[in-house]
Amino acid sequence: MCLIAFAFHAHPDYRLILAANRDEFHDRPAEALHWWPERTDILAGRDLQAGGTWLAVGRSGRFATVTNYRESLQKQLAARSRGGLVSEFVAGNESPLDYSMNLDPNDFAGFSLLTAAGEEMAYVSNRGDDARPLAPGVYGLSNASLDMPWAKVMRSKKAIQALLAGDTIHTHSLFRLLADRKPAPTEDDVGAGLPPELARAVSAPFIATNGYGTRCSTVLLIGTSGQVEIHERRFDNAGLPAGESSFDFQIG
Numbered sequence: 064m065c066l067i068a069f070a071f072h073a074h075p076d077y078r079l080i081l082a083a084n085r086d087e088f089h090d091r092p093a094e095a096l097h098w099w100p101e102r103t104d105i106l107a108g109r110d111l112q113a114g115g116t117w118l119a120v121g122r123s124g125r126f127a128t129v130t131n132y133r134e135s136l137q138k139q140l141a142a143r144s145r146g147g148l149v150s151e152f153v154a155g156n157e158s159p160l161d162y163s164m165n166l167d168p169n170d171f172a173g174f175s176l177l178t179a180a181g182e183e184m185a186y187v188s189n190r191g192d193d194a195r196p197l198a199p200g201v202y203g204l205s206n207a208s209l210d211m212p213w214a215k216v217m218r219s220k221k222a223i224q225a226l227l228a229g230d231t232i233h234t235h236s237l238f239r240l241l242a243d244r245k246p247a248p249t250e251d252d253v254g255a256g257l258p259p260e261l262a263r264a265v266s267a268p269f270i271a272t273n274g275y276g277t278r279c280s281t282v283l284l285i286g287t288s289g290q291v292e293i294h295e296r297r298f299d300n301a302g303l304p305a306g307e308s309s310f311d312f313q314i315g
Contacts, residue, residue: 115146
């Protein structure tokens with residue numbers, strides 16, 4: 064499971080305010096947020112198993128992030144890496160909507176993709192949601208359609224909206240909403256098909272279970288002036304802090 068809560072053109076100082084948790088098996092190898100040596104214009108972590116990434120931003124200000132759908136292993140093995148969608152968009156020059164519309168949905172296991180460049184942002188899923196531009200507003204995405212009314216999604220959107228009501232956006236407040244380990248008060252279908260204990264655990268914004276959970280939390284701010292600020296906090300198998308990285312740069 065993963066979680067992304069974001070505000071697009073909803074604050075006078077920022078084009079994009081985004082808070083994201085990457086949830087994955089802890090034994091899946093990954094690199095921390097860094098400038099890729101072979102593509103020095105891409106700032107991202109890296110999944111060392113498939114080679115792609117879950118979230119990336121470029122020196123150009125292009126941004127993308129992807130979440131997956133829980134599907135059979137057979138479907139996943141038969142498909143191209145979903146993480147390649149992220150780096151491919153950030154390295155390219157297509158508009159968010161054009162890129163999203165030109166994807167072949169049959170090439171990939173289930174995904175939802177967010178892309179942004181300049182003043183535009185788009186969303187697409189190959190599990191029933193056609194590519195569309197996003198209007199200014201506050202959104203939430205997990206491992207289903209955009210704004211699926213799961214408790215963790217709705218709670219995180221509400222937290223973003225509360226921050227927007229203040230005068231200043233603080234990164235520590237965005238990390239606080241990502242650190243929320245409280246399970247959903249009532250059962251929803253976020254953990255459908257999972258054992259009851261695990262289903263309850265994954266209903267929280269931050270997941271901490273033995274072997275699987277929130278591997279990193281990311282806060283991204285893209286200012287209307289072109290200033291980019293990104294912070295990543297990493298966690299171990301016990302859900303304890305395991306490292307932190309921060310970068311800021313001006314869009315070139």
